Amino acid sequence: xxxxxxxxxxxxxxxxALLIAAQVALTLAILANVLFIVSDRIATMSMPSGIxxxxxxxxxxxxxxxxxxxxxxxLADLDAVRAIPGVIAAATQIGIPMGQSGWQTGVTLKxxxxxxxxxxxxxxYMVDERMLDxxxxxxxxxxxxxxxxxxxxxxxxxxKPPVVILNKALSQKLFPDxxxxxxxxxxxxxxxxxxxxxxxVVDTIASPWPRxxxxxxxxxxxxxxxxxxxxxxxxxxxxxxRVMAAIEEALFKVDRNRxxxxxxxxxxxxxxxFEGDRAMAVLLAAIALALLAVTAFGIVGQVSFWVTQRTKxxxxxxxxxARRSDILRYFQLENALxxxxxxxxxxxxxxxxxxxLVKYLSFGALPLSWLPIGALVVxxxxxxxVLGPALRATRIAPAIATRTA
Amino acid sequence: MSGKRTFPTGRLRRLMWGNTATNASRERATxxxxxxxxxxxxxxxxxxxxxxALSSLMVLAIALGLATAMTAFTVLYRMSNNxxxxxxxxxxxxxxxxxxxxxxxxxxxxxxxxxxxxxxxxRLMALDDGYRKTGMWRSSVVVVPENTxxxxxxxxxxxxxxxxxAMFDAxxxxxxxxxxxxxxxxxxxxxxxxxxxxxxxxxxxxxxxxIYLDDEQFQIVGVLDTxxxxxxxxxxxxxxxxxxxxxxxxxxVGTGKEKAFHGSVNCWQxxxxxxxxxxxxxxxxxxxxxxxxxxxxxxxxxxxxxAYVAEQRKAGRFKRPDNQRVVAVMPWLEQNEVIPRDTxxxxxxxxxxxxxxxxxxxxxxxxxxxxxSGxxxxxxxxxASKREVFNQHLVExxxxxxxxxxxxxxxxxxxxxxxxxxxPEYQEIAQLDIWLFAGLFATxxxxxxxxxxxxxxxxxxxxxxxxxxAH
Numbered sequence: 001x002x003x004x005x006x007x008x009x010x011x012x013x014x015x016x017a018l019l020i021a022a023q024v025a026l027t028l029a030i031l032a033n034v035l036f037i038v039s040d041r042i043a044t045m046s047m048p049s050g051i052x053x054x055x056x057x058x059x060x061x062x063x064x065x066x067x068x069x070x071x072x073x074x075l076a077d078l079d080a081v082r083a084i085p086g087v088i089a090a091a092t093q094i095g096i097p098m099g100q101s102g103w104q105t106g107v108t109l110k111x112x113x114x115x116x117x118x119x120x121x122x123x124x125y126m127v128d129e130r131m132l133d134x135x136x137x138x139x140x141x142x143x144x145x146x147x148x149x150x151x152x153x154x155x156x157x158x159x160k161p162p163v164v165i166l167n168k169a170l171s172q173k174l175f176p177d178x179x180x181x182x183x184x185x186x187x188x189x190x191x192x193x194x195x196x197x198x199x200x201v202v203d204t205i206a207s208p209w210p211r212x213x214x215x216x217x218x219x220x221x222x223x224x225x226x227x228x229x230x231x232x233x234x235x236x237x238x239x240x241x242r243v244m245a246a247i248e249e250a251l252f253k254v255d256r257n258r259x260x261x262x263x264x265x266x267x268x269x270x271x272x273x274f275e276g277d278r279a280m281a282v283l284l285a286a287i288a289l290a291l292l293a294v295t296a297f298g299i300v301g302q303v304s305f306w307v308t309q310r311t312k313x314x315x316x317x318x319x320x321x322a323r324r325s326d327i328l329r330y331f332q333l334e335n336a337l338x339x340x341x342x343x344x345x346x347x348x349x350x351x352x353x354x355x356x357l358v359k360y361l362s363f364g365a366l367p368l369s370w371l372p373i374g375a376l377v378v379x380x381x382x383x384x385x386v387l388g389p390a391l392r393a394t395r396i397a398p399a400i401a402t403r404t405a
Numbered sequence: 406m407s408g409k410r411t412f413p414t415g416r417l418r419r420l421m422w423g424n425t426a427t428n429a430s431r432e433r434a435t436x437x438x439x440x441x442x443x444x445x446x447x448x449x450x451x452x453x454x455x456x457x458a459l460s461s462l463m464v465l466a467i468a469l470g471l472a473t474a475m476t477a478f479t480v481l482y483r484m485s486n487n488x489x490x491x492x493x494x495x496x497x498x499x500x501x502x503x504x505x506x507x508x509x510x511x512x513x514x515x516x517x518x519x520x521x522x523x524x525x526x527x528r529l530m531a532l533d534d535g536y537r538k539t540g541m542w543r544s545s546v547v548v549v550p551e552n553t554x555x556x557x558x559x560x561x562x563x564x565x566x567x568x569x570x571a572m573f574d575a576x577x578x579x580x581x582x583x584x585x586x587x588x589x590x591x592x593x594x595x596x597x598x599x600x601x602x603x604x605x606x607x608x609x610x611x612x613x614x615x616i617y618l619d620d621e622q623f624q625i626v627g628v629l630d631t632x633x634x635x636x637x638x639x640x641x642x643x644x645x646x647x648x649x650x651x652x653x654x655x656x657x658v659g660t661g662k663e664k665a666f667h668g669s670v671n672c673w674q675x676x677x678x679x680x681x682x683x684x685x686x687x688x689x690x691x692x693x694x695x696x697x698x699x700x701x702x703x704x705x706x707x708x709x710x711x712a713y714v715a716e717q718r719k720a721g722r723f724k725r726p727d728n729q730r731v732v733a734v735m736p737w738l739e740q741n742e743v744i745p746r747d748t749x750x751x752x753x754x755x756x757x758x759x760x761x762x763x764x765x766x767x768x769x770x771x772x773x774x775x776x777x778s779g780x781x782x783x784x785x786x787x788x789a790s791k792r793e794v795f796n797q798h799l800v801e802x803x804x805x806x807x808x809x810x811x812x813x814x815x816x817x818x819x820x821x822x823x824x825x826x827x828x829p830e831y832q833e834i835a836q837l838d839i840w841l842f843a844g845l846f847a848t849x850x851x852x853x854x855x856x857x858x859x860x861x862x863x864x865x866x867x868x869x870x871x872x873x874x875a876h
Binding site for chain 1: 674679747
């Protein structure tokens with residue numbers, strides 16, 4: 001099949017073809033950006049928390065008035081929670097992965113060092129000697145806290161413990177060349193001589209703010225939050241719902257003068273953290289589908305008209321010996337040429353749109369690999385769209401050439 | 406031309422009648438534009454009916470593009486809402502920069518911190534400058550109902566000075582704000598929302614009644630009617646889609662009773678021990694607003710802030726260059742990037758999609774109009790002017806746009822429904838109002854006519870003679 005007659009015919013009536021090319025260009029430009037953003041959001045949403053997600057829930061307990069001793073009260077509460085059948089471990093906590101509230105502090109290695117920039121920030125998690133059981137995570141190096149190291153903590157106390165545990169991400173950030181074990185760091189955020197010794201390193205665990213500049217760096221300190229505080233509970237597999245339902249009564253048995261609320265399984269915590277990302281991914285995916293449909297049906301409608309317009313011409317060609325496959329190929333090739341023009345413009349346009357998103361809205365740069373993917377999609381889409389009208393064109397009888405004026 | 410291009414006689418007669426009528430009336434008098442529009446509309450309707458598949462394709466494309474763009478724009482528009490139009494030019498957020506001498510609070514634009522220390526709020530409130538002003542923070546108290554069967558619950562609380570209510574036009578249903586004297590004496594007085602009053606007392610007129618908050622008795626001095634501020638601009642460190650608080654306590658009481666800071670507490674150096682250490686530290690955790698009725702007041706207040714900072718410098722604070730300022734409501738919302746980046750991106754993508762749909766409509770209209778070249782040629786031969794043919798096709802495009810608008814309205818409504826389902830806190834944001842509704846129709850009509858202009862121009866270029874010859 002020769003390309004030149006197609007080009008000649010396109011040049012004779014360029015506007016309709018250019019309209020399709022423009023549509024394809026914009027479609028590709030939007031599609032590449034939308035696919036990139038959707039895949040980026042899906043990657044964000046599937047970020048690991050590092051904890052035993054299906055079997056963990058959290059809640060808040062608040063004492064009303066100044067009735068009971070906060071430290072003894074919390075110990076009694078913990079005993080009551082741990083006594084519920086199906087509970088593996090329970091602790092009071094500050095900082096739950098993806099929980100979106102907690103503490104953040106600057107970490108330094110030398111007295112004269114200042115915390116410059118967000119890369120030295122770490123989430124601060126308060127945990128007790130049961131930390132591995134509570135989160136369901138792995139110790140990579142060293143040890144966890146001893147029961148003797150864990151002290152009660154109330155709002156307003158400053159976190160200056162002698163020993164700390166790092167997660168893998170923070171350990172690698174601070175000590176890229178070697179083990180963090182035994183090293184001294186300063187987690188007070190205050191200039192000063194490092195006074196906290198690293199006694200252990202645990203595996204991946206997310207920070208409370210997965211959408212922030214610090215999604216994964218955590219330092220653990222041996223404190224047991226007391227009084228009005230948050231709890232984390234890990235249950236045997238399959239026992240989560242039952243334990244969640246029983247928690248309120250168990251705590252009311254210890255003390256009635258309290259509020260227990262925010263009882264939430266980790267699945268909900270995760271969903272809340274990524275609500276905006278999920279919404280964007282769903283909406284953009286819907287737009288991408290609608291966009292492809294509009295462009296495809298637009299091509300169907302316009303090519304159908306071309307087939308009608310060229311009925312006589314096609315009939316003549318058939319009468320002069322062109323096969324049905326020649327007619328089909330003509331329309332397919334013509335579409336491919338138009339779409340290729342669209343792709344050429346569309347790639348530039350895609351980079352321009354992404355450039356605007358990067359410049360004005362601080363979005364990530366579009367990886368170039370999305371362009372060939374988008375191009376392939378619109379090329380296949382164009383070929384599929386043209387198939388129906390083109391097949392209709394092949395059914396035009398040669399005799400039609402003789403019938404009309 | 407194709408031999409298939411014949412008209413049913415009825416339709417042909419109607420078209421010819423149309424043209425002859427036009428010619429006849431031209432001889433008598435100029436036809437009114439209304440007559441012509443009605444006539445064009447009739448023709449356009451006929452044309453729509455004749456190519457149902459192509460027409461509905463265009464309507465659907467326009468509707469989809471419109472719905473995407475409008476859904477996105479609705480969210481942007483509602484998020485950009487001026488929450489307090491009557492006072493947005495006289496209410497100012499106060500910003501001071503007592504941040505670390507080592508590094509700026511804001512690395513990119515060197516903006517001052519977004520909050521004040523508790524101490525700065527206290528001292529600015531104590532100045533005798535004659536302006537309405539309030540330091541504040543969000544907290545939470547436990548509301549203990551009289552009825553012991555109802556379990557105690559946390560209530561969102563804001564700690565404010567008495568000027569707060571007049572400054573932000575808080576709608577009092579009963580009673581009023583506490584007095585400056587009550588504030589100074591840290592009296593246990595409280596203003597609560599109508600919703601809380603009805604939940605606890607089953608009625609709203611509870612002024613003078615007592616309510617237990619965190620195990621202590623407070624006297625209710627005022628009840629606020631339902632109060633919506635979208636976005637909740639006076640505290641951007643919390644979720645700006647929060648509802649207004651249920652409990653308002655005096656600043657002196659909140660400070661004395663050590664009500665926790667629910668929002669961001671941001672420190673560049675560690676605070677002292679406990680609540681007292683925190684409120685006397687350099688940590689920022691309070692918002693501060695002032696009402697400045699005119700430009701003169703604004704200048705005087707700026708001078709007053711400059712003097713305050715100079716005086717504090719003598720005490721060894723404010724080691725950074727002068728960076729104190731007041732910011733009005735709308736610039737404040739912009740500065741704090743209250744509109745999520747995703748929303749802006751969504752609007753951009755929606756607009757680009759609408760453009761694709763309009764290009765699509767242009768292509769399809771071109772096909773549709775040129776498909777009936779025979780008919781156009783006939784009409785031209787029978788005396789219809791180029792302008793008449795052009796206008797008629799523009800009307801046809803507009804009619805498609807109008808149909809697209811109606812379908813688009815339904816789709817926009819579904820889109821907003823989807824957003825409310827995906828993001829529950831957007832209940833008030835993802836809502837159409839009359840202006841958006843009007844904007845949707847205007848966009849559809851303008852878009853469709855713009856899309857139809859070139860095809861209509863091509864249609865009116867059809868030569869009458871050649872078409873006659875073809876038949």
